[in-house]
Amino acid sequence: MKDPTVRAALAKIGRYTFLSVLLGFFALPMLWLASAPFNAHPTLDVSISSFTLHNFSVLLKDPYALPSLWNSLLLAGGTALLTVGFAAAAAYALSRVRVPGRDGILYALLLLSSIVTGTAAMVPLFQLAFKLHLIDSRVGVILVFTGGLIPAAIFILKDFTDNTPKSYEESARVFGASPFQIMRHIVLPMIRPGLATVTVWAVVNVWSSFLIPYILVRNPDKYPASVVLYTFYTEGGQPNLALISAFSLLYSIPVIVLYLFVSHRYGFRFHGGIKR
């Protein structure tokens, strides 16, 4: 015979043990990222045996480390700008103009887009970029990313434009607003949370992407941070944990700052594709 309170207590203990293990699983890499950069001889353990800032001073002297962050910023910013611009226009048009088979087109695009930036498309992408003289060009990388991200961005933003009542625009029109004014005064402010969502999503996608810039960019001066991180391995394939951890910390800061900013401005409301 079991006492129900004992049973409840056991269930509680079990639940919290499970949650602690789960939390540890995700927290340990974070702790490592916070501690290893300041360790003179970092291993894969979470510990600071000998505190130092030497790892960072090495990075500062590295000719590629800091510029690569700037490169990443250019690629991410450019892609986000193009993606948001084109996707917003397309989403608005798709939700206002009656196109036969509209949803079909959208889902087909969504399906195909995962191919564009997928590994399988790298050879044709390289050949395309070569023919267009876009090898070793930031514009080329940005265009490839934009092409891959736009369909999903349209999908997310269309949900926001669909939820903007048509009467808002008609009301503005009757008061004499031009299409451009309607876009600027009414539509864009209404879908601003969507634009923020897509921006963050595009930036994070580009920021973490390795394969596309690695293949399309030749000149190390133009390498983004994700590619430069890969150069902190010895010829034998041994990772230089001190530099990798220190650089990873720097590499993660802009994304965290972006998250904090957007979260502060808009509160995190990831609705994309889901009807509220």
Place this chain on the structure above:
Amino acid sequence: MAEIRTVDLTKTFADGGVTALDALNLTIEDGEFFALLGPSGCGKTTLLRTLAGLETPSSGAVHIGETDVTRTPPGKRGVAMVFQDYALFPHMTVTENIAYPLRVRGVPKARQREAVLAAASELGLTGTETTAGLLDRRPGALSGGQQQRVALARATAAEPSVFLFDEPLSNLDARLRLEARTFLKRLQRELATTTVFVTHDQAEALALADRIAVMQSGRIRQLGTPREVYRRPANTFVASFIGSTPMNLLEGVVRDGRVLVADSEIAMPDGTGERLAERAEVVLGARPEYFRVSADPRDGAFRGTVEVAENLGSSLLLTLDVAGTAVQVVVAEEDEPEPQATVWALPRKDRTLLYADGELVG
């Protein structure tokens, strides 16, 4: 200030080939409060949107004042429209919303502020000593009635020559609707601006409008003052549509200068006898309110038993079974008969109408 005139205005929708407006010729006088009334799908909203310029007519023309505005974009017609959902911009404050028509025109900020204050105080939005003003709030923080006032304030700030209201009261709850109705009528009187509004609620149209156009399938079935439309509906469609309690429309036959309806012989309205042949098939129209009900036999009355009695407050709506036909009559609260009692319902001769082939004979 302007009158509105439509000439053979036609609108056909490409998908489905629906004719929403069928060669409409309509003149709305300067300063008039005009109602477009009809069931859903009758074309009333399409007509309003065509006047606003949000729909382009398939053929025909719209004139506002002296100008043909058929091809003029909405913003250049001098109209202001209040939408059913009010269409207040949720990301702007009340002030910004009211100022929007002026902002679009590039009116200087100081002038905008003056106009906003004027419009807001006209519509009671600036607050009093005891209540705070609403000007800095966002539409989401306003009640339905307040939102409606803001929408009206925005429309008046635009200083249009014509107001267009799409179902202005339908988003308000019943009590607020009566309040808003009085308010709207007073406002229109004060501004004396030509106003067209769309409604499917006949009571609203009767209460507010100077004239009503009752529409069905893209056509105007009757055009007249609320009194004319209520007293003498031009056809059975209007007769059945107008009135809180629907008019009794009973099929009958002309015989010996009387109408034989449901085994009862009812007197014909004056002047209809010579226009209808013997044995002609007619429809007798009589509003439930225009009956005299008594417990004693009367000549020319319907003899029926009380089937249902519905309490309307100060009166009762009785449904009588007259030889198998249902006839509804209204009696005063103190005259409530026993259930299943036999009563005689005498229609008022001067309020009885006859329709032949659906059109009013007299």
